[in-house]
Amino acid sequence: MLSGKHILIGIGGGIAVYRVAELARLLIKQGAIVRCVMTSAACEFVTPMTFEALTGETVHTELFNLTAERQMGHIQLARWADILLVAPTTANLIAKFSHGICDNLLTTLFQVCEAPVLLASAMNVSMWESTTTQRNVKALKAQGIHFTGPEPGQLACGEEGPGRMSEPETLMEAMRPLLQPQRLSGQRWLINAGPTWESWDDVRILTNRASGKLGASMADAVAALGAETILVAGPGTPPTSTLVQRHNIGSAQEMLTACEQEAGSTAVFVATAAVSDYRFSEPEEGKLKRKDKARITVTLDANEDIVAHIAGLPNRPRKIIAFAAEHSNHIEHARNKLRAKSADAIFANDISGMGENDAAGWWVTPKQEEQLSRMPKQQLAVRLIEQIMGMD
Ligand SMILES: Cc1cc2nc3c(=O)[nH]c(=O)nc-3n(C[C@H](O)[C@H](O)[C@H](O)COP(=O)(O)O)c2cc1C
CATH class of the missing domain: 3.40.50.1950 (Flavin prenyltransferase-like)
Structure with a gap:
């Protein structure tokens, strides 16, 4: 090179x-x-x-x-x-x-x-x-x-x-x-990645199996093409190149705040993160003691949908790409989410790829659906960026 x-x-x-x-x-x-x-x-x-x-x-x-x-x-x-x-x-x-x-x-x-x-x-x-x-x-x-x-x-x-x-x-x-052609020069891309951590107390968390690998690969690839790249990264998201501006966050609410702050003047928002739908209603400080009961009940509150929130902002990014992890009826769920979240495209990926190095899925827009076969996430990141660039 x-x-x-x-x-x-x-x-x-x-x-x-x-x-x-x-x-x-x-x-x-x-x-x-x-x-x-x-x-x-x-x-x-x-x-x-x-x-x-x-x-x-x-x-x-x-x-x-x-x-x-x-x-x-x-x-x-x-x-x-x-x-x-x-x-x-x-x-x-x-x-x-x-x-x-x-x-x-x-x-x-x-x-x-x-x-x-x-x-x-x-x-x-x-x-x-x-x-x-x-x-x-x-x-x-x-x-x-x-x-x-x-x-x-x-x-x-x-x-x-x-x-x-x-x-x-x-x-x-x-x-x-x-030193590669800078095809995204002058554009600002916001990407989120990884899981979120919802604290029950200072020790226990509610989270999921997402690794942040695909989002981190997308951020590296987009930055390499010359875009100003902002990555809002959940816990465990792999390291990214020094060209990526990175905010490490913990909870879904922190992810929402960071995405909202960075959404202005953004050409593309790519929401790869697996954001917890719920958080503990009454998180505790310190470490909860084990209770002498066979069953306990905890209450959860719904977190705000980050994609729908960003799509509703007055300075909405020009293109919004949401990700949906599904185990069946991928295209049907993707079509419903496309409408509910006001996104421009959905990548409906199979849950079997969560946390793995490879993934597969369906690229769904209001006019198009295309199956992307299983491939390494770094390669998939480049394919998805091509799809996004082709949306103009
Ligand atoms: C010993 C010494 C070390 C300096 N190191 C730095 C530095 O690491 N970064 C910096 O921004 N300025 C540093 N400066 C101040 C710059 O040399 C100074 O602002 C100079 O006007 C910069 O000129 P330039 O930007 O045209 O190269 C240092 C000055 C001295 C005397």
Whole structure:
């Protein structure tokens, strides 16, 4: 995937610069062609000589360079790139990128670049968590810019928290999917996945056998196609790529709240989660003592239907895809649910696939029904995304 690819690394002035040298070396080892652009702050940490020696290419540092600009060097560099990776991405660069400031070679390149952009952010925790940085990050994500990190851990400044640049191997993994055609670039997809946990007390829960594997695979695949991807993940949902923005939740009510918060400006909502229909009416604190009775009765209250709720919002996602786990009459149940939930399509899957690595089912829309045979969930995720894309 990386072999022969043109990788432009924009290097910002953060303490993590020294780790970018290792990244450049690894990329070249994989057969990529690497060119580097450094900000003046980056040159305070490591000299361009390091990257010239590693890449065998001229390192670019200045916008106003007579030789390079005779051929409009900054435009050429942006067109040359299959991907622009900015590492480390400083708070300063995030602010400039999000406001369209073009005051040096890297910020100008960013504005010109039509290739996918991956920002490997790294900074002090307070800088990352500041209202301004978070507002700028949100604006860039909405523009289809991808982020990895900052990762939690011990920081160079001695503090602890999200601030570290992702490891070179993680950055390479995050880059791979972006080198595919970005067919969903500019779209925002919301996906939910996994089971929910309804607490009876602080120890006991009501849950189901869903694993979240299909939803997690869909989130990874959609993010790889360039969509801004938000995953609301129930307990046990497998890890997802750093390109996926993930909210880990517990109960059905938490899942509803997170989905509602994220539903705005969403092109597609894919509801793969197996949400508990009921919750305990009177959950207890601590651990309930065993009762000396042969039978006890507990009362449950119905949870709100998340798909129907999101479908009823004024800023409803353009397409809503619901999932239904059934053990018989799959198509008939799917047709009823399609109407009841105001969804645009239902994937009626057989309960035999719950928690497994493979699944099968029926794709049902008001006009169409198609059987999808049993296949690995990663493959099924790609098939379903094709079906959704074909709905336009
Ligand atoms: C020792 C030192 C380490 C720094 N590390 C970071 C960092 O990790 N992240 C960050 O956003 N800024 C960091 N800064 C601040 C930036 O260097 C500063 O904001 C600079 O203007 C960034 O320039 P640039 O964004 O053009 O590269 C650091 C500054 C110093 C002196």
